[in-house]
Amino acid sequence: MTTPVGAASLTRRLPVPRKYIPVLVTACLFAAMFVAGGIRYEGFATGQIILNVFIDNAFLLVVAVGMTFVILTGGIDLSVGSVVALSTMISASLLPAWPAPAVMVLVPAIGALLGLAMGAIIHYFEIQPFIVTLAGMFLARGLCYTIGTDSVSITDPAFTAFAQTRVDLVADMWVSPSVLIAVLVVLVAAYVLHYTPFGRRVYAVGGSEQSALLMGLPVARTKIAVYTISGFCSALGGLLLSFYMLSGYGLHAVGMELDAIAAVVIGGTLLTGGSGYLFGTVLGVLVLGLIQTVISFEGTLSSWWTKIFIGLLLFTFIVLQRLIAGRGKQ
């Protein structure tokens, strides 16, 4: 029976606002892993190690950005891995005939179109995103094999240039052009989410679609747009993967949708939507990448340990989110 006046005093005063806690936990985890690795392995604690994680996971980062938009609205996109594979396949098969710039425009456009179609079906037929994007996943993967069942290598000079160029940074450190593209995507997406009405609508729809509708927000446009963005990001990620692998193959990126979802969740975004930060997703991708690095440094461990650690981490973070959300309700 408190009066609402001055209700601010009722909220628990934590040293940091509760909404930042999941991201902070991930950041601390990343720092701890880095320090532990540095103590245990020689030559681990260098800036290039982190940059290598970026280089090896630039495509995943781009895909995870698109996934962040979708999960923030409370949806899910299972088609991203297949769209990545389809993109590599289209690139590889078109490149002998088409100029590289045309391919680089066409592939993201195809991805965006696929996303748009799935978003429209999800919204107008009121079907669960899980099912629609599952169908999209099979469709895109199947399309890969109609193009070709074998791995197709890419010899286009523009693509190989992207693959082999080193962009030098300070003190002998370097990144690939793909990393720069991924960082640009992250910056643009973060700006959109935080500083544009569209970005805020993404959060509003994730909070309560019904309320967003009654507040007069264009819910349909927002929902369809996030799947379009996710499709676009997947195809762009596919291009980056073609730079990285210099091949197109129907078996590329199998299960990548799950890596992307894991990265978003470890980054502190709620699967129910409405809460999370893009910076968290970046950290999530870095944590996943660093686990792989640690295991390769260990040498004797099989790479399946990566999956085991990711599994344990996911459990921890989902429970952590539940605890934080539960406390918020009291």
Added chain:
Amino acid sequence: MSAPAPILRMSGIGKQFPGVQALDGVDFRLLPGEIHALIGENGAGKSTLIKVLTGVHDIDAGEIELAGRKVVFASPLAAQQAGISTVYQEINLCANLPVAENIFIGREPRRLGRIHWKEMRRRAAELLTRLEIDIDVSAPLSSYSLAVQQMVAIARAVDIDARVLILDEPTSSLDAGEVAQLFRVMRRLRDEGIAILFVSHFLDQLYEISDRMTILRNGRLVGEYLTAELPQVELVAKMIGRELADLERLEGRPYAGEGKSAPLLEARGLGRAGMIEPFTLGIGEGEVVGLAGLLGSGRTEIARLLFGADHAGQGSVWIDGEQVGLRSPRAAVRHRIAFCPENRRAEGLIPGLTVRENLILALQAARGWTRPIPRSKQEELVEKYITALNIRPADPDQVIKNLSGGNQQKVMLARWLILQPRLLILDEPTRGIDVGAKAEIQRLVTELSDGGMAVLFISAELEEVLRLSHRVGVLRDRRLIAELDNDDDLTTGDLMETIASGAAS
């Protein structure tokens, strides 16, 4: 304040839903700078009128004028843009977003294309200060109480340059202090010239805050009155639809079991915060106790507490002189208490199953799933109750959803009767069913009580309560305010007066 021209005028509004004339030639007007209460029992057409006004439904007949100009709203957004804002009972905001954003989302202040967060927070704080709220506007809405959230909803509504503000049952989940603050804000907005349409089931609140009232009944306009000129008794009579003078006295049924020592069930100081204030009520074997009161007065809440569907916050329940803990409906069933809820479709029957399956359900549950009832026994039981209750069609394999409301109600009753309960709680058993089925259910209640069953009978129809009950508990604003013996002198007029005045006669 008789001078100003109405800001809103609705005339001859008609709205038909399949099978129901929800609104029929309703006139309604709203003056600037007044708080206008819209009053009526459930199904009177209040919410339909509001939905028509806010563009959720279109109208079949009549017209709406806003500030002298004829308007047609195609959507809630269109109504909002025209200056009609609504704050619903359940708060339609995004709890995950900061307070400031909840007020401004959709029309954020911007600079160079990007959202100007600082300006948004400043303006949000300013708006809330006007409503006497001092909170951190960058904190998520979910960190504040319902009352504050309601104020934020009002702030959002008012900022859309509202000329008409509709508050649909805003007080139903607020405590007394919060209601007082809401009323202060409402008065301030009224004084600023905003026309406020207020819906509430609490009569005291209506009298405290409103300047004028419009009463609806069965989709028709009863009249528009100045609050100061309409006594509460007349208001209740107009809502329920009988002039006091016309009320004939109905036969009362003297309680046969008078003088019996201990009641079968007794609730002592039973209550739950926010639902019903502590009450004490006893029911004896073979006694029918009626509960009378307006919608939301706490009738259903009492039933739910006695059945263990909600946990009591305080008090105790005694059966046969022993204290029992009714922590769940299962526990209540073990003590042979049965409850037919108000909303039979949502809470009681399983529409996809057959009459037989629905009938057997409770008995099977009581026996436990490991001891199936033999088919022959099932058929015998079903046959018996279909005949006894005159369920039509008399086909045990008919799917429940194909039955009429009255027959569904009878199936529901039969399901509990199979268990041979000692106390039967009936919440609005006759609502929405035809006259014939109604009479049969009333007759059944009489027979059951003659056979020794205790019945708690809840109904919005006072005549019905009076006809069936030996004693009547009167509820008002979630409080049991009186317990009247249904002797020859008790009339529906007395009940109405008790409901209206809040004092025992």
